[in-house]
Amino acid sequence: MVPSSNSVHTLESLRSLINESLNTVEKSILDHNDPELSLDSCESHPVHSRLQADLEVALKTISSATNMLRSLCDPNTYLNDTIYGYHDETALFIACQADIANHLGKEELSIQELAQKTGLNEEKLARYLRNLCNKQIFRETANNRFANNFLSVTFQSEGKRALVGHCADECRTSSSKAWEALVHPDYKDATEANKAPFNLAYDTDLTVFEWVKSVRPDIGQRANTAMAGKGLNLEQYLTLYPWHSEGTKTIIDVGGGVGAGTLPIMKENPNLHLRVQDRPESEPKFYEYLKNSYPEFEQSDRVKFVGHDFFTPQQEAGDIYFLRHVIHDWPDEEARQILSNCAAKMSLGNKLLILEHMLAPTYRDTSQSSFEVAPQPLLANWGQSVVSRLDLQMLACLNAKERTETQYRALVDSTGLKVVRVWRNAGLDTVLECIKA
Numbered sequence: 001m002v003p004s005s006n007s008v009h010t011l012e013s014l015r016s017l018i019n020e021s022l023n024t025v026e027k028s029i030l031d032h033n034d035p036e037l038s039l040d041s042c043e044s045h046p047v048h049s050r051l052q053a054d055l056e057v058a059l060k061t062i063s064s065a066t067n068m069l070r071s072l073c074d075p076n077t078y079l080n081d082t083i084y085g086y087h088d089e090t091a092l093f094i095a096c097q098a099d100i101a102n103h104l105g106k107e108e109l110s111i112q113e114l115a116q117k118t119g120l121n122e123e124k125l126a127r128y129l130r131n132l133c134n135k136q137i138f139r140e141t142a143n144n145r146f147a148n149n150f151l152s153v154t155f156q157s158e159g160k161r162a163l164v165g166h167c168a169d170e171c172r173t174s175s176s177k178a179w180e181a182l183v184h185p186d187y188k189d190a191t192e193a194n195k196a197p198f199n200l201a202y203d204t205d206l207t208v209f210e211w212v213k214s215v216r217p218d219i220g221q222r223a224n225t226a227m228a229g230k231g232l233n234l235e236q237y238l239t240l241y242p243w244h245s246e247g248t249k250t251i252i253d254v255g256g257g258v259g260a261g262t263l264p265i266m267k268e269n270p271n272l273h274l275r276v277q278d279r280p281e282s283e284p285k286f287y288e289y290l291k292n293s294y295p296e297f298e299q300s301d302r303v304k305f306v307g308h309d310f311f312t313p314q315q316e317a318g319d320i321y322f323l324r325h326v327i328h329d330w331p332d333e334e335a336r337q338i339l340s341n342c343a344a345k346m347s348l349g350n351k352l353l354i355l356e357h358m359l360a361p362t363y364r365d366t367s368q369s370s371f372e373v374a375p376q377p378l379l380a381n382w383g384q385s386v387v388s389r390l391d392l393q394m395l396a397c398l399n400a401k402e403r404t405e406t407q408y409r410a411l412v413d414s415t416g417l418k419v420v421r422v423w424r425n426a427g428l429d430t431v432l433e434c435i436k437a
């Protein structure tokens with residue numbers, strides 16, 4: 001039977017979107033005289049970090065459209081990827097624990113050489129690596145010979161390996177108790193941060209933050225390293241908000257961890273000052289990170305660490321209170337308390353900036369003012385799977401959540417603050433600029 005024009009409409013639309021987007025990518029590569037985009041290369045490619053709005057849209061269109069095309073054309077593989085996908089995380093965890101990307105470097109090594117370097121069983125290690133090769137992470141160049149590519153070299157970074165450990169270990173262990181928590185009489189409707197799947201998984205009444213402090217400081221250290229290594233697109237992030245127009249102001253990075261969100265801003269804007277606030281036990285990790293990654297600030301008065309519990313009144317006077325990926329860690333009541341403590345210290349002229357990933361619906365909803373809706377037939381939110389996965393990660397660990405812009409506005413309104421501007425570009429991050437109401 002010859003298909004009617006209607007019955008191929010979705011396929012044709014996807015084909016056009018992919019073709020147009022690939023043209024944009026190719027044009028950018030040619031215009032900039034870039035090297036070939038190849039999975040055999042170990043070098044990161046400029047096209048992935050270029051600040052060019054149409055290119056960023058093209059890249060996410062390709063991702064979204066190819067994903068939809070797979071679900072349409074090969075549903076069996078698509079569903080199997082979801083059903084068995086947890087093995088990918090396990091394999092990546094193994095590769096990171098064994099530091100395979102650094103052992104390989106620029107070389108191609110046999111599994112015997114890798115087994116010798118890692119002390120692992122060669123036959124078993126090869127099977128984990130092969131799983132990753134199927135995901136285009138690492139390459140098997142001949143039987144039992146492995147090499148890096150530009151995806152696998154990502155895991156040469158300590159921060160990225162820590163992020164994999166954080167997700168594959170305590171977050172996944174917590175997540176495995178999700179169903180139990182949903183039906184447990186004491187947990188099913190609970191909103192407290194210490195009534196999450198994490199608490200069932202680790203049999204504790206402590207929040208995950210209290211638990212890492214008193215029970216597993218090693219996991220806390222790894223989480224700090226992971227936050228520093230999330231690998232955000234720095235260029236995009238630095239230009240999302242006009243930091244350069246803030247002159248000589250002082251930023252208070254509330255729950256700032258090792259300052260990974262704000263130190264790059266200091267580097268680019270030599271007149272700004274920074275106070276990174278976090279739990280006192282984060283201080284050694286902060287100064288270690290400063291020494292290793294930003295030694296120019298080690299002796300500088302521009303950058304300091306201040307131990308502070310953000311559930312207690314804010315003591316530090318600054319111009320800009322900045323919270324990156326802090327509010328998403330907490331249920332509404334605690335989130336309100338953190339923001340209210342900042343609001344109480346703020347004067348007129350001060351700002352509070354919330355940097356988070358905003359959840360957006362898969363259906364077409366024009367009420368989300370700053371959210372760019374994807375073209376048909378794509379999911380309206382481009383299938384922003386990482387944000388919904390992070391939402392579930394927050395639920396698993398702290399009964400917390402990612403929020404929509406509307407939910408953030410409602411939260412901010414309840415704290416004596418108001419949102420005056422939303423900063424967004426084609427990337428995942430959004431900055432909500434707030435002042436005193």
Ligand SMILES: C[S@@+](CC[C@H](N)C(=O)[O-])C[C@H]1O[C@@H](n2cnc3c(N)ncnc32)[C@H](O)[C@@H]1O
Binds near residue numbers: 209228
């Ligand atoms: C998801 S991390 C984000 C870190 C940092 N803002 C960033 O983006 O890299 C959350 C941070 O909140 C900090 N934190 C948790 N409870 C806290 C508290 N009661 N007072 C201050 N900081 C806290 C943690 O130590 C951690 O550094």
